[in-house]
Amino acid sequence: MDLEQLMPIIIIAVILIVVAVLFTFIPVMLWISALAAGVKVGIFTLVGMRLRRVVPSRVINPLIKAHKAGLELSTNQLESHYLAGGNVDRVVNALIAAHRANIELSFERGAAIDLAGRDVLEAVQMSVNPKVIETPFIAGIAMDGIEVKAKARITVRANIDRLVGGAGEETVIARVGEGVVSTIGSSEAHTKVLENPDSISQNVLSKGLDAGTAFEILSIDIADVDIGKNIGAILQTDQAEADKNIAQAKAEERRAMAVAQEQEMVARVEEMRAKVVEAEADVPLALAEALRSGNLGVMDYMNYKNIDADTDMRGTIGKLSDNDKEDNDNK
DSSP states (O other), rough: HHHHHHHHHHHHHHHHHHHHHHHHHHOOOHHHHHHTTTTOOOOHHHHHHHTTTOOHHHHHHHHHHHHTTTTTHHHHHHHHHHHTTHHHHHHHHHHHHHTTTTTTOOOHHHHHHHHTTTOOOHHHHHHOOOOEEOOOOOOOOOOOSEEEEEEEEEEEEEEEGGGTTOOOOOHHHHHHHHHHHHHTHHHHHHHHHHTTTTHHHHHTTTTTTTTSSSSSEEEEEEEEEEEEEEEHHHHHHHHHHHHHHHHHHHHHHHHHHHHHHHHHHHHHHHHHHHHHHHHOOOOOOHHHEEEEEHHSSSHHHHHHHHHHHHHHHHHHHHHHHHHHHHHHHHH
């Protein structure tokens, strides 16, 4: 086949390729769907989305949905929210739900809530159908020292005006827990809490705990009340045990000081005995010196020895008498 015969085939192939590329780059079917739904979107607008790296279906499908729901939105609003990293479909669903429930919610606020990281659709649903948050057991001590444990159920509704910058569920649970503890602590006796548990919910609810949060507290109900330990008795027991340990430590200190003083006295006695022995050792020397100097005669020395022997004899007899008396007492 010559070139003239191949030209029609080449032209047809080029046209098919151009049409395929055109249909791939330009979402013609999406454009037709928008026109069929009554949404006026230019074909060049879709091409511009492609050039701006925006997926046209992520914008046009939510726009069709909003138009059918009676909402007035533009492609620029949805496209700008998409480029900001938001979820266009979720925001549109939230706007439709709010419109159906007669909740005032603008696109700008819904987009801001979505960009803030909160689920705007869940917030709208929570505004229509309040959520119940159940707290764990919260322990408080009454004035009589008895521990009271209470579990509360908090019914909250989303406050759309405070979703951006408002505190979450953790803050609400913490504030309610603080209110329950303070209410139980201000009760004179634990029996009053058991008799009237709704006083806890009334007291806590009157404090305006939802201020600065993303929720509006509708009610606080005490689901369960239980009695815990006798903390007052435990504290008194611990205090008594501590006082006993302190007294024992002081007594041990005094005993140690007495033992040390006794040992000191024993040492002093031994020291005095040593001095006595030392003094007694000087007696024979003094006697010898007295004999040599003539100050002591022989008869005087003999009388001294007799007296010394008599003293030893009396001491021995006294010891024997004491031993016999102890033996008779033992018998």
